[in-house]
Amino acid sequence: MSSGAPGWGAWSTDPGVIVAIVFTAAAYGACYRRAHRRTGRRYISQLLTFTTGLGLLTLALLSPLDAIGDRWLLSAHMLQHVLLADIAPALLVLGVGPPLLAHGLSPELLRALSPRARLGRLLRSRWFAPVALGLWAATQWGWSIPVVFDAAAGNPWLHAVEHLSLLGSGLLLWMVVVDPLPGQGRRAVWSRLGYLGASRAAAAVVCLPLTWLDRTLYSRYADAPRGYGISGLTDQHIAGAGMCLIEFLVFGVAFISVFLDLLGREEQGTRLKERASESNRDEPAREPVNIS
């Protein structure tokens, strides 16, 4: 590592980010406590998932990854984007998955999210999923255009907007995939998986060229001092291949989880139906129909 390149100690103390993370943690804590009080249950897996999501968000925004990604390595910047737009939102939304929100939200918020309220209607609208997917794809593609990408990395305000839009679109996409809202009328599993698959296809438009091209696309990183002994082209290949690997693995894990869940639920549903028909059969037989 050459002099000037950020090391392990280059953590950021951006007060805006710290306040936002602390506020989110406090809000989740309140929601969790309320749910626990109401049901007496502990939602350990959801707590762990949410905490990990928040931890990854902290890692993406405050760790040396941010400083390295700003100027030195495209791969670090791309990893930061994957964490912000995909992994952290996925874990955060999974952390508030059913039934936590139904038990943990205050009555006012539950009313606001109910299918009759405006926000509830909006979130359950049939346009919500395609719009969320479109936004996610647009942010992925838009911020990956070399001129835009380089400009954002060089301007703190534009950089903040970039990160906010990636996180926001990621949360919306994973709202569609996980569908954490309380109440009936959840989207079909295969449709949600379809949206996730489509999002991976959109990500592939960014990661595959970065993986395979034999010339550098981002002049900011191609011309950057080689602080970590990696050439500009190798750095770009790592960025693309790493993004592809993570995006596809996320889909693979989600696919297998949904598949296992689906098999279990279907078997459960079939058994319930069979039991219901058996109990109907046990009832006394009706008199034959009189046709005379």
Added chain:
Amino acid sequence: MATSLAPSPQIATHRVEREPHGWTSWVTTTDHKRIGILYLVTCFVFFMVGGVEALLMRSQLAVPENTLINAEHYNQLVTMHGTTMIFLFVIPVWAGFANYMVPLMIGARDMAFPRLNALSYWLFVAGGVVFYSSVFWNPPDAGWFSYTPLSNGTYSPTAGQDTWIYLIHLTGLASAIGAINIVVTIATMRAPGMGWGRLPLFCWGVLTQAIMLIVAIPVIAAAVTMLLTDRHFHSCYFDPRCGGSPLLWQHLFWFFGHPEVYIMILPGFGVISEVLPVFARKPIFGYRAIAASTVGIAFLSVLVWAHHMFTAPIPLVVLAFFMISSMAIAVPTGVKVINWVATLWRGSILFRTPLYFACGFLVLFTLGGLSGVMLAIFPIDWQLHGSYFVVAHFHFVLVAGAVSAVMSALYYWFPKMTGRMLSESLGKLSFWFQFVGFLVTFGIQHSLGLSGMPRRVYTYNADTGWGTDNLISTIGAFILATGVLLTVANVVRSLKRGVPAGPDPWKANTLEWFSTSPPPAHNFDVIPKVTSVEPMKDLRAQIAQRSRDDGALRTARVRAPVSVAGAVQSTTPGGGEHV
């Protein structure tokens, strides 16, 4: 007076067609069982032809500087053998078993599109005939993956290479049509009560294979069409002189070629998952894990194609990506192996020939998987690429994997298809010949590869020191061939003199055993209601319970299909679907 409603006939017929018979009945058939048998017989014919080609190659390599076959003919044999075994045996043989068994296993009366099914078979035959017609002129010699520029008009100017292209077109179309038929059949024609969580694991394997075929076939179809236009219409897809790239062929071919490996093996996994619980007398361990690992393997298989191209000019980082994704496949495969071993664990094991082949599969396929993980590490692949180590690896996976599973399926389902049992003693003898022959043939090839012997060479110098290993490998190939011939003899003998099988000779778990052996044209008089992943076990339990209730404990065993059907009608009211 109160009277109950009597059932009235729904269909009146004025003329009954005469049942077709003789060879025309086979040529014009749309019955899934007959099409399945046609597939199987045709595939085994091609298997024998491909086997003879392999023996010729092994004979040539048995001693150094041999002159039995010249270089040109050796290249043609390599191409014909690989193409035959992949496109005319392993892939379509699963279409044969799937055609015969899937409708029976899911409680359907036929495939969803019977005529399309027949078309699929005849396209496959046409592909094979077109390809083998080249034997009379100039057979192709660019290898089964026909890398460019070797396969372009300059280096392969004869029509033999074109027959290879037409083979891919025709058999690809056959596979795609068959795959669509399988998907629709399984999705829409399952017996009452057979949810996705109760689908037999063989059907999961076949369904996943069908979806993979639908994804992969268009890629190879496009690639060979591009090659055809390069060869005859001066397009420039793969010719670097006018801006094309030979590497593009490799990408396209292997994007199809690696899923193809799993296309060839997933139904085999399904067979093993059916055979083990029957002969271990235990339910399958981890049904959902096995089904999920099947789809997991399918998903990962489209992300690993470039591990066949580790020596091509590809960035190091990309190689690392493909190394990781290739190694990741070991996870779902390992899940399967562990579940299979757990199924056998503490079972009341019944040592019959199908189980012998299934256990042989477990041992050999695991070994092949391990050498696969070695080759997935690209620095190791750099050393071993194009050597006999790779030949040994993929034969462990394909011959030990696919062929052992095919043999297991043949011994398991032959009684259902023909109504007669195969000879157990001949079957076990055949297994041992095949198992030992296989280990001798291909085990030693690892050593040859590590000693540096390249693949696709028609001879070698005596001073290389490869002579003894090659001789051992050739002896092994003849032992293996003897094992296969023993199975052929067993089949021919048992067709006439085999012990009558009865409807359910293995006391198996899935619905095909509910019908007679062989099943009637309409498959089932009554389609039973499925209540678990092992419907036949449930039906036998119901019958046993009914027999106990009647005070007739001695009739607790299932006797005949008619009595089983009768029992089901009375024990599952409203559950059966009648003809």
